[in-house]
Amino acid sequence: MTPPPGWYPDPHAPHQQRWWDGTAWTEHRRPPEALAAPPPGDGTGRTKAVALTAVGAVLLAAIVTGAVALSGGDGSGTESRTAPSSAPRATADPPEPTPEASTSEPSADDPALVEDQLNGITFPLLDGWVRPQYVAQDDVVMTTDGTYDCPGGVGLCRHGMVFSRTVTENDEKSPEVLAKADISEAADEAYDRDSLGRELHGGMTSHRVVKSGPVAVAGRAGYLVRWRVTTAKGPGGYVQSLVFPSSVGTESPVLVRYVFDAGEDGPPLADLDRITRGIRPFGDADTGGGVGSSIGPPG
Structure with missing residues:
Protein backbone atom coordinates (compact mmCIF):
# COMPACT_ATOMS: atom_id res chain seq x y z
CA MET A 1 0.00 0.00 0.00
CA THR A 2 1.29 3.50 -0.84
CA PRO A 3 1.75 5.52 2.39
CA PRO A 4 -0.61 8.49 2.81
CA PRO A 5 0.64 12.08 2.41
CA GLY A 6 2.74 13.31 5.30
CA TRP A 7 6.17 14.09 6.71
CA TYR A 8 8.69 11.23 6.54
CA PRO A 9 12.49 10.94 6.98
CA ASP A 10 14.16 12.37 3.89
CA PRO A 11 15.85 9.46 2.03
CA HIS A 12 18.73 11.80 1.12
CA ALA A 13 19.08 13.43 4.53
CA PRO A 14 17.69 11.30 7.37
CA HIS A 15 18.23 14.16 9.83
CA GLN A 16 15.44 16.08 8.02
CA GLN A 17 11.83 15.37 7.20
CA ARG A 18 10.46 15.61 3.64
CA TRP A 19 6.85 15.87 2.42
CA TRP A 20 5.46 12.81 0.60
CA ASP A 21 2.32 13.83 -1.37
CA GLY A 22 0.98 10.31 -1.59
CA THR A 23 2.61 9.53 -4.95
CA ALA A 24 6.04 11.19 -4.98
CA TRP A 25 8.52 13.21 -2.91
CA THR A 26 8.13 17.00 -3.06
CA GLU A 27 10.82 19.65 -2.47
CA HIS A 28 9.40 20.64 0.95
CA ARG A 29 11.75 19.83 3.83
CA ARG A 30 11.92 20.71 7.53
CA PRO A 31 13.76 19.74 10.71
CA PRO A 32 12.09 16.83 12.51
CA GLU A 33 9.67 17.79 15.23
CA ALA A 34 10.22 16.68 18.81
CA LEU A 35 9.27 13.07 19.38
CA ALA A 36 6.19 12.38 21.44
CA ALA A 37 6.79 12.16 25.17
CA PRO A 38 6.89 8.65 26.66
CA PRO A 39 3.72 7.36 28.31
CA PRO A 40 3.30 8.12 32.02
CA GLY A 41 5.24 5.71 34.24
CA ASP A 42 6.31 5.26 37.79
CA GLY A 43 9.40 7.44 37.38
CA THR A 44 11.75 4.52 37.86
CA GLY A 45 14.96 3.98 35.88
CA ARG A 46 13.36 1.05 34.10
CA THR A 47 10.63 3.26 32.56
CA LYS A 48 13.22 5.81 31.36
CA ALA A 49 15.36 3.05 29.85
CA VAL A 50 12.39 1.66 27.90
CA ALA A 51 11.58 5.15 26.57
CA LEU A 52 15.17 5.79 25.47
CA THR A 53 15.32 2.40 23.77
CA ALA A 54 12.12 3.20 21.80
CA VAL A 55 13.52 6.57 20.69
CA GLY A 56 16.74 4.93 19.55
CA ALA A 57 14.83 2.34 17.53
CA VAL A 58 12.86 5.04 15.70
CA LEU A 59 16.03 6.98 14.86
CA LEU A 60 17.79 3.82 13.67
CA ALA A 61 14.84 2.94 11.42
CA ALA A 62 14.94 6.44 9.91
CA ILE A 63 18.68 6.22 9.20
CA VAL A 64 18.40 2.77 7.63
CA THR A 65 15.46 3.88 5.48
CA GLY A 66 17.39 6.93 4.26
CA ALA A 67 20.54 4.94 3.50
CA VAL A 68 18.67 2.32 1.46
CA ALA A 69 16.78 4.95 -0.53
CA LEU A 70 19.91 7.01 -1.17
CA SER A 71 21.86 4.08 -2.55
CA GLY A 72 19.05 3.26 -4.99
CA GLY A 73 20.00 -0.38 -4.70
CA ASP A 74 22.37 -0.22 -7.71
CA GLY A 75 24.97 2.38 -6.72
CA SER A 76 23.90 4.74 -9.53
CA GLY A 77 23.68 7.76 -7.23
CA THR A 78 20.46 8.97 -8.86
CA GLU A 79 17.61 10.25 -6.72
CA SER A 80 15.36 7.52 -5.42
CA ARG A 81 11.61 7.76 -5.88
CA THR A 82 11.00 4.95 -3.39
CA ALA A 83 7.94 5.51 -1.26
CA PRO A 84 8.57 6.18 2.44
CA SER A 85 8.42 3.33 4.87
CA SER A 86 5.86 3.11 7.59
CA ALA A 87 8.10 5.05 9.97
CA PRO A 88 6.06 7.37 12.20
CA ARG A 89 5.39 10.83 10.77
CA ALA A 90 4.95 13.93 12.82
CA THR A 91 1.84 15.34 11.16
CA ALA A 92 -0.29 15.12 8.03
CA ASP A 93 -0.70 18.89 7.68
CA PRO A 94 0.24 20.14 4.19
CA PRO A 95 3.60 21.95 4.00
CA GLU A 96 3.92 25.69 3.89
CA PRO A 97 5.61 27.11 0.76
CA THR A 98 9.26 27.88 1.30
CA PRO A 99 11.64 30.09 -0.72
CA GLU A 100 13.58 27.01 -1.77
CA ALA A 101 10.46 25.39 -3.22
CA SER A 102 8.99 28.49 -4.92
CA THR A 103 12.13 30.03 -6.45
CA SER A 104 13.07 28.79 -9.92
CA GLU A 105 16.61 29.03 -11.26
CA PRO A 106 17.34 29.33 -15.00
CA SER A 107 18.77 26.19 -16.48
CA ALA A 108 22.32 26.19 -17.84
CA ASP A 109 20.90 24.57 -20.95
CA ASP A 110 18.38 27.38 -21.46
CA PRO A 111 20.43 30.47 -22.38
CA ALA A 112 18.78 33.86 -22.78
Whole structure:
Protein backbone atom coordinates (compact mmCIF):
# COMPACT_ATOMS: atom_id res chain seq x y z
CA MET A 1 0.00 0.00 0.00
CA THR A 2 1.29 3.50 -0.84
CA PRO A 3 1.75 5.52 2.39
CA PRO A 4 -0.61 8.49 2.81
CA PRO A 5 0.64 12.08 2.41
CA GLY A 6 2.74 13.31 5.30
CA TRP A 7 6.17 14.09 6.71
CA TYR A 8 8.69 11.23 6.54
CA PRO A 9 12.49 10.94 6.98
CA ASP A 10 14.16 12.37 3.89
CA PRO A 11 15.85 9.46 2.03
CA HIS A 12 18.73 11.80 1.12
CA ALA A 13 19.08 13.43 4.53
CA PRO A 14 17.69 11.30 7.37
CA HIS A 15 18.23 14.16 9.83
CA GLN A 16 15.44 16.08 8.02
CA GLN A 17 11.83 15.37 7.20
CA ARG A 18 10.46 15.61 3.64
CA TRP A 19 6.85 15.87 2.42
CA TRP A 20 5.46 12.81 0.60
CA ASP A 21 2.32 13.83 -1.37
CA GLY A 22 0.98 10.31 -1.59
CA THR A 23 2.61 9.53 -4.95
CA ALA A 24 6.04 11.19 -4.98
CA TRP A 25 8.52 13.21 -2.91
CA THR A 26 8.13 17.00 -3.06
CA GLU A 27 10.82 19.65 -2.47
CA HIS A 28 9.40 20.64 0.95
CA ARG A 29 11.75 19.83 3.83
CA ARG A 30 11.92 20.71 7.53
CA PRO A 31 13.76 19.74 10.71
CA PRO A 32 12.09 16.83 12.51
CA GLU A 33 9.67 17.79 15.23
CA ALA A 34 10.22 16.68 18.81
CA LEU A 35 9.27 13.07 19.38
CA ALA A 36 6.19 12.38 21.44
CA ALA A 37 6.79 12.16 25.17
CA PRO A 38 6.89 8.65 26.66
CA PRO A 39 3.72 7.36 28.31
CA PRO A 40 3.30 8.12 32.02
CA GLY A 41 5.24 5.71 34.24
CA ASP A 42 6.31 5.26 37.79
CA GLY A 43 9.40 7.44 37.38
CA THR A 44 11.75 4.52 37.86
CA GLY A 45 14.96 3.98 35.88
CA ARG A 46 13.36 1.05 34.10
CA THR A 47 10.63 3.26 32.56
CA LYS A 48 13.22 5.81 31.36
CA ALA A 49 15.36 3.05 29.85
CA VAL A 50 12.39 1.66 27.90
CA ALA A 51 11.58 5.15 26.57
CA LEU A 52 15.17 5.79 25.47
CA THR A 53 15.32 2.40 23.77
CA ALA A 54 12.12 3.20 21.80
CA VAL A 55 13.52 6.57 20.69
CA GLY A 56 16.74 4.93 19.55
CA ALA A 57 14.83 2.34 17.53
CA VAL A 58 12.86 5.04 15.70
CA LEU A 59 16.03 6.98 14.86
CA LEU A 60 17.79 3.82 13.67
CA ALA A 61 14.84 2.94 11.42
CA ALA A 62 14.94 6.44 9.91
CA ILE A 63 18.68 6.22 9.20
CA VAL A 64 18.40 2.77 7.63
CA THR A 65 15.46 3.88 5.48
CA GLY A 66 17.39 6.93 4.26
CA ALA A 67 20.54 4.94 3.50
CA VAL A 68 18.67 2.32 1.46
CA ALA A 69 16.78 4.95 -0.53
CA LEU A 70 19.91 7.01 -1.17
CA SER A 71 21.86 4.08 -2.55
CA GLY A 72 19.05 3.26 -4.99
CA GLY A 73 20.00 -0.38 -4.70
CA ASP A 74 22.37 -0.22 -7.71
CA GLY A 75 24.97 2.38 -6.72
CA SER A 76 23.90 4.74 -9.53
CA GLY A 77 23.68 7.76 -7.23
CA THR A 78 20.46 8.97 -8.86
CA GLU A 79 17.61 10.25 -6.72
CA SER A 80 15.36 7.52 -5.42
CA ARG A 81 11.61 7.76 -5.88
CA THR A 82 11.00 4.95 -3.39
CA ALA A 83 7.94 5.51 -1.26
CA PRO A 84 8.57 6.18 2.44
CA SER A 85 8.42 3.33 4.87
CA SER A 86 5.86 3.11 7.59
CA ALA A 87 8.10 5.05 9.97
CA PRO A 88 6.06 7.37 12.20
CA ARG A 89 5.39 10.83 10.77
CA ALA A 90 4.95 13.93 12.82
CA THR A 91 1.84 15.34 11.16
CA ALA A 92 -0.29 15.12 8.03
CA ASP A 93 -0.70 18.89 7.68
CA PRO A 94 0.24 20.14 4.19
CA PRO A 95 3.60 21.95 4.00
CA GLU A 96 3.92 25.69 3.89
CA PRO A 97 5.61 27.11 0.76
CA THR A 98 9.26 27.88 1.30
CA PRO A 99 11.64 30.09 -0.72
CA GLU A 100 13.58 27.01 -1.77
CA ALA A 101 10.46 25.39 -3.22
CA SER A 102 8.99 28.49 -4.92
CA THR A 103 12.13 30.03 -6.45
CA SER A 104 13.07 28.79 -9.92
CA GLU A 105 16.61 29.03 -11.26
CA PRO A 106 17.34 29.33 -15.00
CA SER A 107 18.77 26.19 -16.48
CA ALA A 108 22.32 26.19 -17.84
CA ASP A 109 20.90 24.57 -20.95
CA ASP A 110 18.38 27.38 -21.46
CA PRO A 111 20.43 30.47 -22.38
CA ALA A 112 18.78 33.86 -22.78
CA LEU A 113 18.33 33.43 -26.54
CA VAL A 114 15.36 33.05 -28.84
CA GLU A 115 15.83 30.93 -31.96
CA ASP A 116 14.45 31.63 -35.44
CA GLN A 117 15.19 28.20 -36.89
CA LEU A 118 13.77 29.00 -40.34
CA ASN A 119 16.29 31.80 -40.89
CA GLY A 120 19.10 30.28 -38.81
CA ILE A 121 19.48 33.17 -36.37
CA THR A 122 19.13 33.84 -32.67
CA PHE A 123 17.92 36.91 -30.78
CA PRO A 124 19.07 38.01 -27.32
CA LEU A 125 16.30 37.76 -24.72
CA LEU A 126 16.84 40.94 -22.71
CA ASP A 127 15.54 41.72 -19.23
CA GLY A 128 11.82 42.41 -19.37
CA TRP A 129 11.33 40.32 -22.51
CA VAL A 130 9.85 36.83 -22.76
CA ARG A 131 9.18 34.18 -25.37
CA PRO A 132 5.72 34.62 -26.92
CA GLN A 133 2.76 33.09 -25.10
CA TYR A 134 -0.91 33.41 -26.09
CA VAL A 135 -0.02 35.78 -28.95
CA ALA A 136 -2.43 35.85 -31.89
CA GLN A 137 -0.07 37.48 -34.39
CA ASP A 138 2.17 35.37 -36.61
CA ASP A 139 6.00 35.44 -36.65
CA VAL A 140 6.41 36.85 -33.13
CA VAL A 141 9.78 35.91 -31.59
CA MET A 142 9.53 37.85 -28.31
CA THR A 143 7.32 40.25 -26.37
CA THR A 144 7.55 42.34 -23.24
CA ASP A 145 6.18 40.60 -20.19
CA GLY A 146 2.46 41.07 -19.53
CA THR A 147 -0.41 42.90 -21.24
CA TYR A 148 -2.50 46.01 -20.60
CA ASP A 149 -5.85 47.43 -21.75
CA CYS A 150 -5.30 49.19 -25.07
CA PRO A 151 -5.72 53.00 -25.02
CA GLY A 152 -8.46 52.75 -27.67
CA GLY A 153 -10.73 50.94 -25.22
CA VAL A 154 -10.72 47.60 -27.04
CA GLY A 155 -8.44 44.60 -26.77
CA LEU A 156 -5.24 43.90 -24.90
CA CYS A 157 -1.91 45.39 -25.93
CA ARG A 158 1.75 44.67 -25.21
CA HIS A 159 4.35 47.36 -24.68
CA GLY A 160 6.86 45.71 -27.01
CA MET A 161 6.94 43.03 -29.71
CA VAL A 162 9.55 41.71 -32.14
CA PHE A 163 8.63 39.80 -35.32
CA SER A 164 10.86 37.82 -37.70
CA ARG A 165 9.96 36.36 -41.06
CA THR A 166 11.40 35.57 -44.49
CA VAL A 167 10.50 37.85 -47.42
CA THR A 168 9.08 35.55 -50.11
CA GLU A 169 6.26 37.52 -51.75
CA ASN A 170 8.51 39.09 -54.41
CA ASP A 171 11.93 38.77 -56.02
CA GLU A 172 13.31 41.96 -54.51
CA LYS A 173 16.60 41.36 -52.66
CA SER A 174 17.67 44.88 -51.70
CA PRO A 175 17.47 45.33 -47.90
CA GLU A 176 17.01 49.09 -48.36
CA VAL A 177 14.11 48.77 -50.79
CA LEU A 178 12.39 46.12 -48.66
CA ALA A 179 12.80 48.00 -45.38
CA LYS A 180 11.43 51.25 -46.83
CA ALA A 181 8.50 49.37 -48.36
CA ASP A 182 7.63 47.58 -45.13
CA ILE A 183 7.75 50.38 -42.58
CA SER A 184 4.37 51.90 -43.51
CA GLU A 185 2.57 48.55 -43.27
CA ALA A 186 4.32 47.81 -39.99
CA ALA A 187 3.17 51.13 -38.50
CA ASP A 188 -0.40 50.66 -39.73
CA GLU A 189 -0.71 47.18 -38.23
CA ALA A 190 0.86 48.22 -34.92
CA TYR A 191 -0.77 51.59 -34.24
CA ASP A 192 -3.55 52.26 -36.75
CA ARG A 193 -5.80 49.22 -37.32
CA ASP A 194 -5.03 45.64 -36.42
CA SER A 195 -5.94 42.58 -38.52
CA LEU A 196 -9.50 42.70 -37.13
CA GLY A 197 -9.93 46.36 -38.05
CA ARG A 198 -9.79 47.59 -34.45
CA GLU A 199 -8.15 50.89 -33.56
CA LEU A 200 -6.31 49.73 -30.47
CA HIS A 201 -4.62 53.12 -30.04
CA GLY A 202 -7.39 55.26 -31.48
CA GLY A 203 -5.71 55.31 -34.88
CA MET A 204 -2.40 56.71 -36.12
CA THR A 205 -2.36 60.47 -36.64
CA SER A 206 1.22 61.13 -37.84
CA HIS A 207 4.75 59.79 -38.04
CA ARG A 208 8.31 60.99 -38.54
CA VAL A 209 11.46 59.17 -39.59
CA VAL A 210 13.99 59.07 -36.74
CA LYS A 211 16.50 56.63 -38.25
CA SER A 212 17.23 55.25 -41.70
CA GLY A 213 20.40 53.72 -43.04
CA PRO A 214 22.66 50.67 -43.49
CA VAL A 215 23.53 48.51 -40.51
CA ALA A 216 25.57 45.37 -39.82
CA VAL A 217 23.46 42.40 -38.74
CA ALA A 218 25.10 39.04 -37.97
CA GLY A 219 28.01 39.90 -40.28
CA ARG A 220 25.65 40.85 -43.13
CA ALA A 221 24.91 44.23 -44.71
CA GLY A 222 21.36 45.17 -43.76
CA TYR A 223 19.18 48.26 -43.74
CA LEU A 224 16.74 49.70 -41.21
CA VAL A 225 14.03 52.35 -41.11
CA ARG A 226 12.64 53.62 -37.80
CA TRP A 227 9.51 55.74 -37.32
CA ARG A 228 8.16 57.63 -34.32
CA VAL A 229 4.40 57.21 -34.49
CA THR A 230 1.79 59.53 -32.91
CA THR A 231 -1.63 58.08 -32.08
CA ALA A 232 -5.02 59.57 -31.19
CA LYS A 233 -4.96 57.85 -27.81
CA GLY A 234 -2.03 56.82 -25.66
CA PRO A 235 1.64 57.74 -26.06
CA GLY A 236 2.14 56.20 -29.51
CA GLY A 237 5.39 54.41 -30.11
CA TYR A 238 8.31 53.44 -32.33
CA VAL A 239 8.20 51.06 -35.28
CA GLN A 240 11.28 49.70 -37.02
CA SER A 241 11.70 47.56 -40.15
CA LEU A 242 15.07 45.82 -40.47
CA VAL A 243 16.06 43.70 -43.49
CA PHE A 244 19.24 41.69 -44.08
CA PRO A 245 20.22 38.60 -46.11
CA SER A 246 19.83 35.23 -44.44
CA SER A 247 22.96 33.17 -43.91
CA VAL A 248 21.19 29.89 -44.69
CA GLY A 249 19.45 28.29 -47.66
CA THR A 250 18.83 30.60 -50.60
CA GLU A 251 19.85 33.64 -48.51
CA SER A 252 16.36 35.08 -48.87
CA PRO A 253 16.00 38.44 -47.10
CA VAL A 254 15.02 38.33 -43.43
CA LEU A 255 12.58 40.98 -42.19
CA VAL A 256 12.56 41.87 -38.50
CA ARG A 257 9.87 44.23 -37.22
CA TYR A 258 10.04 46.03 -33.89
CA VAL A 259 7.06 47.64 -32.13
CA PHE A 260 7.89 49.65 -29.00
CA ASP A 261 5.38 51.74 -27.05
CA ALA A 262 6.61 55.22 -26.17
CA GLY A 263 6.24 56.66 -22.68
CA GLU A 264 7.50 55.51 -19.31
CA ASP A 265 5.73 52.14 -19.54
CA GLY A 266 7.33 51.22 -22.85
CA PRO A 267 10.55 49.20 -23.05
CA PRO A 268 13.86 51.12 -23.08
CA LEU A 269 14.42 52.54 -26.55
CA ALA A 270 18.02 51.32 -26.33
CA ASP A 271 16.64 47.77 -26.56
CA LEU A 272 15.99 48.41 -30.26
CA ASP A 273 19.71 48.67 -30.86
CA ARG A 274 20.70 46.03 -28.32
CA ILE A 275 18.45 43.41 -29.92
CA THR A 276 19.70 44.28 -33.40
CA ARG A 277 23.34 44.09 -32.36
CA GLY A 278 22.68 40.78 -30.62
CA ILE A 279 21.28 38.94 -33.66
CA ARG A 280 23.62 36.05 -34.48
CA PRO A 281 23.75 33.09 -36.86
CA PHE A 282 23.28 29.71 -35.23
CA GLY A 283 26.47 28.52 -33.57
CA ASP A 284 28.37 31.80 -34.01
CA ALA A 285 28.18 33.83 -30.83
CA ASP A 286 31.03 36.13 -31.91
CA THR A 287 29.65 37.24 -35.26
CA GLY A 288 28.42 40.80 -35.46
CA GLY A 289 29.39 44.10 -36.99
CA GLY A 290 32.03 44.58 -39.59
CA VAL A 291 29.65 45.45 -42.41
CA GLY A 292 27.73 48.67 -42.95
CA SER A 293 27.41 51.39 -40.35
CA SER A 294 26.81 51.07 -36.63
CA ILE A 295 23.48 51.96 -35.13
CA GLY A 296 23.21 55.39 -33.61
CA PRO A 297 20.62 56.90 -31.26
CA PRO A 298 17.35 58.09 -32.83
CA GLY A 299 17.37 61.60 -34.08
